Amino acid sequence: MHDTLKKEIAVYERRTPKSAQAHKRAEQRVPLGVASNYRGYDPYPLFVRQGKAGRIWDVDGNEYVDHNLCFGVLMAGHSHPAIVAAVEKALQMGTTFGMPHEMEWELAEEICSRYPVDMVRFGSTGTEVTMHACRLARAATGRDMILKFEGGYHGLHDTALVSVKPKAEEVGDPKLPNSVPGGLGIPKKTLENVVVAAFNDLDSVERRFREHPHQIAAIILEPIMMNVGICMPQAGFLEGLREITTRNGSLLIFDEVKTGAKLAWGGASDYFGVKPDIITLAKAIGGGMPLGAFGARRAVMDLISEHKVFHGGTYNTNRVSMSAGLAMFREVLTAENYAHVARLSKKLSDGYRKIIDKVELAAYVTSAGANGVLMLYPKEIRNYRDWLEIDQDLWRQYWFGMVNRGVLPQPFWWDEQWTISVQHTDADIEKHLAAFADLAPGLAKVQHERGAQFIGAAH
Numbered sequence: 001m002h003d004t005l006k007k008e009i010a011v012y013e014r015r016t017p018k019s020a021q022a023h024k025r026a027e028q029r030v031p032l033g034v035a036s037n038y039r040g041y042d043p044y045p046l047f048v049r050q051g052k053a054g055r056i057w058d059v060d061g062n063e064y065v066d067h068n069l070c071f072g073v074l075m076a077g078h079s080h081p082a083i084v085a086a087v088e089k090a091l092q093m094g095t096t097f098g099m100p101h102e103m104e105w106e107l108a109e110e111i112c113s114r115y116p117v118d119m120v121r122f123g124s125t126g127t128e129v130t131m132h133a134c135r136l137a138r139a140a141t142g143r144d145m146i147l148k149f150e151g152g153y154h155g156l157h158d159t160a161l162v163s164v165k166p167k168a169e170e171v172g173d174p175k176l177p178n179s180v181p182g183g184l185g186i187p188k189k190t191l192e193n194v195v196v197a198a199f200n201d202l203d204s205v206e207r208r209f210r211e212h213p214h215q216i217a218a219i220i221l222e223p224i225m226m227n228v229g230i231c232m233p234q235a236g237f238l239e240g241l242r243e244i245t246t247r248n249g250s251l252l253i254f255d256e257v258k259t260g261a262k263l264a265w266g267g268a269s270d271y272f273g274v275k276p277d278i279i280t281l282a283k284a285i286g287g288g289m290p291l292g293a294f295g296a297r298r299a300v301m302d303l304i305s306e307h308k309v310f311h312g313g314t315y316n317t318n319r320v321s322m323s324a325g326l327a328m329f330r331e332v333l334t335a336e337n338y339a340h341v342a343r344l345s346k347k348l349s350d351g352y353r354k355i356i357d358k359v360e361l362a363a364y365v366t367s368a369g370a371n372g373v374l375m376l377y378p379k380e381i382r383n384y385r386d387w388l389e390i391d392q393d394l395w396r397q398y399w400f401g402m403v404n405r406g407v408l409p410q411p412f413w414w415d416e417q418w419t420i421s422v423q424h425t426d427a428d429i430e431k432h433l434a435a436f437a438d439l440a441p442g443l444a445k446v447q448h449e450r451g452a453q454f455i456g457a458a459h
C-alpha cells in the first residue's frame with residue numbers, strides 16, 4: 001500500500017470511530033460484519049445513520065453527497081416524497097395478502113408500455129428475476145446451456161455466479177474463457193451448463209455456438225456491462241448477438257436490472273434499438289423497496305400460463321413494493337426528471353474531464369443515463385480482461401480520498417459506478433467536483449510515480 005493511501009485511510013479511521021465500533025460488534029454475529037459480501041471492505045465499512053434526498057449521514061454524524069445510493073437502486077434519491085406517500089398509504093391498507101390485487105395489472109401495464117414485452121411477472125430481487133428468466137429460456141428452447149459474458153453479474157443463483165470475478169490465473173483463453181465458479185457450493189454440473197464468452201467479441205460468441213450446436217438456450221447479458229465500472233457495447237455488438245441468437249434458435253435475455261430504469265425511458269433495448277426476447281428489471285424500479293420483474297412476448301410467458309414453467313413467491317406483488325413501483329414509474333421516472341439527471345450527469349462528467357486533463361491523470365470518464373464512472377485506466381475498456389488491469393490501490397486512494405472530503409463517489413469496489421438521483425442538486429454536483437479537484441493532483445502524482453502515462457481525458 002502506498003503512503004498517500006495509508007494517509008487517506010488514517011484520516012478515514014479518525015473520522016469514523018463509531019463505524020469501526022459498530023463493525024467490530026457486528027462481526028461477532030454476522031459473517032464479515034455485513035449483510036452482503038459486497039458491503040464489506042478494509043479497514044471497515046461506514047455504518048449509516050440516515051439518508052435524505054441526495055445525502056447520507058454516518059453514525060459519527062459525517063455528511064456525504066451520496067452517489068452510492070444503495071448500489072444504484074435509488075435513482076429516486078432517499079425518501080422521495082412520492083415514494084414515501086405511496087408507501088405510507090399502502091401500509092395503512094394492508095401490506096401483503098398472497099392474493100391478487102389490481103396494482104398487478106396496473107404495474108404490468110406501465111412496464112409493457114415502456115419495454116418491448118407483452119406480459120410480466122413480479123418478484124423482489126434481481127437475482128430472482130434473472131433466475132426465472134434463465135429457466136424460462138431453458139423451457140422455451142428445450143436446451144440446458146446458458147451463455148454469459150466473463151465479468152457479467154446477474155445475481156447469486158448458481159447459473160449466474162459463474163465467471164463473475166475470476167482471478168487472472170483462472171480465466172484461460174480470452175476467446176473461450178473458463179467457466180469459473182464464484183465460490184464454493186456451485187455444482188460442477190451447473191458449470192457444465194454455463195458457457196462463457198468475451199464481451200464485445202462476436203467471434204468468441206460464435207465459437208461457443210459452434211462448440212455446442214443446438215444446446216445453448218440463451219445469452220444473458222447486461223447491454224452495458226456495469227460490473228466492471230461501465231463497459232459500453234461496441235457498435236454492432238448487440239445487433240450481432242440478436243442475429244446470432246435468432247439464427248441458432250436461442251433467446252436473448254437483457255438483464256436490465258441496472259439499465260432498465262436508469263439508462264433511459266425505455267431502458268437499454270429502447271436506447272440501443274435492439275429487441276431482446278426476455279427482459280429482467282429490479283433495483284431502481286422499486287424506488288427503494290424490493291421489487292423485480294421479468295417479461296417477454298406472450299408466447300414465452302404462456303409457458304407459465306400453461307403450467308409448463310413454475311413461478312411463485314410469497315412476497316410477489318406485496319402492496320408496499322407495488323405502490324412504490326407505481327409511484328416510481330408515474331411520478332419519478334418522468335421525462336422532466338430524466339432531463340434533470342442528464343443535465344447533472346453532463347455537468348459532473350465534463351467537470352471530471354476538465355480536472356483529469358488539468359492534472360494529467362491517466363484515466364477517463366464514461367457516463368450512461370444516471371450512471372457514470374471514473375475509470376483509472378488509460379484507454380476505454382472493452383471487456384473484463386481490460387478491467388483486470390485497473391490500478392486498485394490508486395482507486396482506493398480515490399474512494400477514501402473522496403469519502404474524507406464528504407462525497408461517496410460510488411459504492412466501494414472499483415467494479416461499480418456512480419448514480420445520480422432525481423433529488424441531487426447542482427450544489428451536490430459542485431461539492432462532488434470540488435472534492436475531486438482537491439484530490440486529483442495527488443492521484444496523478446502517485447500514478448506517475450507508478451509509471452502510468454497520461455493520454456488525454458477525451459473519450
Ligand SMILES: Cc1ncc(COP(=O)(O)O)c(C=O)c1O
Nearest residue numbers: 125126127153154155255257258
Ligand atoms: C445486472 C444485475 N443483475 C442482477 C443483479 C442482482 O440483483 P439483486 O442484488 O437485487 O439480487 C444485480 C445486482 O447488482 C445486477 O447489477
